[in-house]
Amino acid sequence: MTDVIVGLDIGTSNIRVAIGEIIDENTVDILGLAKCPSAGLRNGSIVNIEAAIAAIKETVEQAEQNAGCEVLSCVTAIGGAQIESYNSKGLAAVSNKNQPSREINEADKERALEAARATLIPLDREFLHVIPRDYTVDGVSGIKDPIHMLGVRLETDVHIVTASKTAIQNVCSCVQRAGYGLDKVWLKTLAQVQSVAHEDELEMGSILIDLGAGTTDALVIVDGAPVCSLSIPVGGNLVTNDISIVKGIPIPAAEKIKIESGCCFLPSIQKNQEVIIPGVGGRPNELSSQVELCEIIQPRVEEIFRMVRDEIVHKTDLQRLSGNIILTGGGAEMQGIVELAQTVFGTTAVRLGIPESLGGVESDYRMPEYATAIGLIQAQKNQYKVPDRSSRKTGSKGNNKENFFTKIFKQLF
Ligand SMILES: Nc1ncnc2c1ncn2[C@@H]1O[C@H](COP(=O)(O)OP(=O)(O)OP(=O)(O)O)[C@@H](O)[C@H]1O
Ligand SMILES: [Mg+2]
The missing domain is CATH 3.30.1490.110 (Dna Ligase; domain 1)
Incomplete structure (x- = not known):
């Protein structure tokens, strides 16, 4: 096993790369990260190989520069339909x-x-x-x-x-044609669990929900092991689309407004800020408010949560889920998301899934959107026996979940 693992998250709207150095069995240093706009994907599936290759290459090269090392191979994840x-x-x-x-x-x-x-x-x-x-x-x-x-x-x-098979072949082909080896393809939510979940909540029964741009994926874990994974072919892009249609503005402008001022739970809005809707084709700007924006966003996000909830109710026994609902992915960064999930799922046990603290610049990756890239490094690391390099001096922190995850993930094949 090489002591550098590269996690490549090929998403519908963004590609993210995390380069991690395995210091010893309990320690990973994040050497470098990169995030670039994605291309060639629809609802989590590759639909344009050439565009996806170019976007992967650009992101990996940026991560190589940030980490100061060369990437030879990576691990990636797939989800969706x-x-x-x-x-x-x-x-x-x-x-x-x-x-x-x-x-x-x-x-x-x-x-x-x-x-x-x-x-x-x-x-x-x-x-x-x-x-x-x-x-x-x-x-x-x-x-x-x-x-x-x-x-x-x-x-x-x-x-x-x-x-x-086609989906895996497309991912392999893109990564290899971009010039990198592919060590393994993981289920996206399974990789995320590695970086954001705690042993106790997984034993008690928890749900991880990845709120992406084109898909919303979920993994239900009972007694510390997965029992059900599901995917809904809608995500944050649909919310942006709604804002674009209702306000009559282009998608990029709607996305910007959503990220800067969006909130998906009306009672969470403390001060009703003004929101400027840019005029199109020379039309003057229009004045709107955060409340008005929330009235567009909330019903759609609520609908996505209901779809996830109904499918989980259909497939698993809710009585066995007394842990947490963990929200990851870029969509989890929306204001009011925890409160809305609490309302839809009828529980206060909802939290954001932020990658745990490892070595490296924490503020760069401790966000729900990095759960896959960081989780891939941890998932891959836990599969193998890590070489003993304890004599090395490092400035990084340990990963205390090692024993539990090593137990589960060493058995995967
Ligand atoms: N601060 C924010 N507030 C609201 N929404 C946000 C915020 N940051 C990101 N998003 C939304 O999150 C989505 C992107 O999430 P992410 O990057 O995890 O998706 P992806 O991995 O590219 O897509 P997928 O997993 O569906 O293939 C977009 O819809 C974006 O608008
Ligand atoms: Mg994603």
Whole structure:
């Protein structure tokens, strides 16, 4: 494993790159970051390869300059409509070959996971992750790690994530044609969980919601492992579109007003500021207000949250979710977003998903929009044994979640 990991987040509106140096098992230094406008994507899917390649290249080059190092390969993530997920089971007889007792070892675990994976999936799809949720040994369930237990019959419950082959091929092709190797493709929300979630809330059952520009993705985690992932093909772009139509202004002007003065929860507006709507084609500017803007934004964001909520209610057992709703992605930076989510989901347990503190200039990446790029570095790091470089002097902080995530993510394949 190289000691530099590059997280590449190819989004509908922005491409972000984070370059992280792995100092030791618990420490990552963020060496450099870059964010550039995206091109060639619609609702999270690549629709113009050449445009996407150029945008990826530009962002990686900028990150290389900021970090002062060369990027050879990266890890990236996909989400959106290209993803499907379901739960499955695998069963294996515990082998007593080459050992006196039937003690469960890695090979038995592998065989149980292989069996879970042996489900038929359409030819145009491929496995992205097979995530063990828990194990049952001779009828005793709820076992997180069965290694060294004695038993005859090993069962595993897994969460399987598949992706469209074409989507993965398009991502690979773009990254490789931009001149970089591709180490792995992660489910976007699974990478985000790594950087923004805490062990206790995942054990209690939590929902991560990524509010992007073209898609809104969610991952439901129960007992520390994913049970359901979903995606809705709408995001912040739709809100911008609404402002553009209602106010009769071009999209870039509507986006600027949304970011500077937008709020999505009426009671959160303390002082009703004036908002200047620029005149188009020589028309004079128009005066509006933050309240008026909120009346456009709130119903749309509320609708997006309702769609996510209804799908989660349909697919999972809400009784098992007593942790938090964690909001990430650029859309989570909108004023009033936490309060609106609290209202729609009927709980006060809502918070912003800000990447945890690592080494490097924290103010540059501790924002919900960097959850994917930073999470990719952590996800990739937790998969491998990190070389012991403890003798090195560093000025970075440790990552205390290491043990928990290492446990879950080392088992992914
Ligand atoms: N401060 C802000 N207030 C309101 N909205 C914001 C703010 N900052 C960013 N956004 C919105 O967040 C969205 C972009 O989020 P993000 O960069 O996470 O999306 P993306 O990764 O490019 O898209 P996707 O994940 O859907 O492919 C845009 O709709 C943008 O308007
Ligand atoms: Mg995104």
